[in-house]
Amino acid sequence: MITKTVLIKDTTPGSTSGTKEFFDVFTAALRESKLADEIRLVRAADIGVYNHGIVLKILPDNITYANVQHHDIKRIIGVTLKHGNPIKDLLYQPRAYQLRLVLKNCGRIDPESIDDYIAHDGYRALSAALQAGPDTVIREITASGLRGRGGGGFPTGLKWSMTRSTPGNEKYMICNADEGDPGAYMDRSVLEGDPHAVIEGMLIAGFAIGASQGYFYIRAEYPLAIERVQKAIDQAHAYGLVGERIFGSDFSMDLEIRLGAGAFVCGEETALIASIEGKRGTPSPRPPYPSVKGLWGKPTCINNVETLANVPSIIRNGSAWFSRIGTENSKGTKVFAVTGKVRNSGLIEVPMGTTLRDIVFEIGGGTASGKRFKAVQTGGPSGGVIPEHLLDTPVDYDNLQKLGSIMGSGGMIVMDEDDCMVDIAKFYLKFCVDESCGKCAPCRIGGYQMLNLLENISRGNATLEDLERLRLIAKAMQKASLCGLGQTAANPVLSTLRYFEDEYREHILNRRCPSKKCTALLQFIIDRSRCKKCGLCARSCPEKAITGDKEHGYTIDTARCINCGMCFETCKFGAVERN
Amino acid sequence: MIIATINGIPVHVAEGTTILEAARQVQVKIPTLCHHPDLPPTAACGICIVKVQGSNKMLRACCTPIEEGMNILTHDPEIVEVRRTVLELILSNHPNDCLKCGRNQSCELQNLAAAFGIREELFPKFISGIPKDDSTNAFVIDPDKCIHCGRCIEICQELQQVWALSFLGRGFSSRFAPAAGMRLVESPCVECGQCSSHCPTGAIFELDETVKVWQKLQDPDNYCVVQIAPSVRVAIGEAFGMPPGTNMTGKLYTVLRRLGFKAVFDTSFAADVTVME
């Protein structure tokens, strides 16, 4: 009878052959110990541990061993498989761990059931806050060190106290759920997975600043989030947790949803306010800040979804609990959407201060292709790339800024050696150019001109002076754009220039794209020795640039070739080369 | 009262005064483009940026209230370089047909380019090529010359409450236009002229028939008469540098006769008659 299962996986980057040999040795050893009928060995496809040599997972004991050597097999059989005892020095010690505070309930509770939320300590923080009073709430949030997760990292307690101290008896609370960065879906997941936590955060914030009306500004592309938040508001209303005299106290607050049409710039707070007011969603100069003059001219506090989702647990567990997590100036955890060329793409939540290397390699499992890691982009289109040699940087607001990137809202895109940095810069800049509202000149025209310069570089039609032009425009955009979109739009260009200027120069001086991404710079030729003269390439060519016949073979007329790459894709024998 | 310094010069100004206004009080000139004294700042162009000691940002002087103890710097190589780049960018999106432009010699962009000594084009030109709108008898709209200062829209929507003009589209394909992209003649436009009189460039200008009038005057087969509106006798004085309010009635009649008009009628005569009736 099978009593235990051992999953085996060689997690050395790029190596798979190691497991087979190890597997055979292990199998033989089991047979020798007469355990072959009780222990099942399985070569696993993925064990969730990466870059730790040969990894074993023993079930049902749930013991994980890392960096196992052949000579460890005997011990494992004797100590663990026979007697169920762990071997300390082999135990897998994760270098990084996830800590789910914001995502705590996501996937664990039924997001459509308020009872389920209440059963998991839900609305206890609201009740505690109402008893403690607004000043205590603000003091707690300030002491916790919580900073805005929407990108700017502004201290949340300070924002609340500023809004509270502005005179006026009509104030507003807004939850920013416009989430527009490409590849980011942290806020959507929280709204869909734990809507009541955000509602509870909104109510606590509203109570603290003195608001009686709150709005969720959710992009219309998030129908499920909208549906669940609406359902949650209705349920909370029915329970007396939203609306008049909440928990029987003097505090009343209503919540409503407003839909955004998916413009990235409408995530900027002044543009967001204009949008809710029914105006064109363009930013306005600050000051006056929303805390002084916001929605309908009244003092308004705007917080991100993730910021608000942190609030109930801080109130419940106390500021000291929260401020123990993270780094000196960045407390708590951060949710990241890790995507791109990474093995495990998905949402992760880690304590602030976790290194980029641990996020990408330990949790993310390194590159999916097994190819060389090149860079990671944080902060989405407003951020920058961070190269390999800086991966040991602990992630927090200040460190990322020093590297020319930003924390942003939590998008993280991993790139490997196939990614061309000029192409990456072009991709992000294009996003900002498309999303620019067009109000201020530096962003509207600067972005467009930079994009053209990058386009020329990727076609080999540029000079070194164009790099100076790029820097000049980038500076003007950073310094003279009206809102954060324009001020940060040049970051991807500047950071790729900072860390990969060689690649730019290679495009300009040698008209060569080292990652073979910029098709205009490639040359396609047919390697006669590998060509099987099948003629598929010639048929696939839209420009009829490939001539020849099945007898003599084929050649590409480079003058007519438009570098579309069809022949390269079509050839089954690898006979088309691109250089 | 707020006390601060601008380029080391102390300023004492009332609370709420912008950096731009404060600078003018101490004779420091900060260049501007989108700013207009009649209108709240739209903060669009980014030319008036200044530095405040202790911050590595640059702030727009037109819309930033000066704060107690601020030490403001209006000119240094970095500021001037950023301003110049922004101006070059704006020029790269503006046609070079000053000689044929309705706003030739009264264009704020032209003046700024002259003040910065722009002699070459740093960036390639791109002009959207949106057709002109001359559907009314009052104005010509030339969207290609628009620098997106937003003055016309602010006036049309907020001051005049007409809402004939608005911004359409986004990014570099955004443009100002009669609402929903219709022609001006079909829009709610009442031809009040506030937009054109505040436009810094040739993007909105009054339909100019001077050349036609000259042609008629010189045609011997025509008997040309002229009638002037009451306001002109005073308004024209200012254009010739007279103190505001100077009555120019006599000079105006003489000049019109010298230009070749055979008879001069004055609307104010009819107005007087109406009043006496």
Ligand SMILES: Cc1cc2nc3c(=O)[nH]c(=O)nc-3n(C[C@H](O)[C@H](O)[C@H](O)COP(=O)(O)O)c2cc1C
């Ligand atoms: C172009 C632009 C887009 C933004 N998009 C978002 C967004 O999608 N979600 C968000 O929470 N904040 C966004 N922000 C930041 C907001 O302006 C604001 O700082 C934030 O919502 C404040 O909340 P926090 O203090 O909780 O972070 C954006 C800012 C800019 C300049």
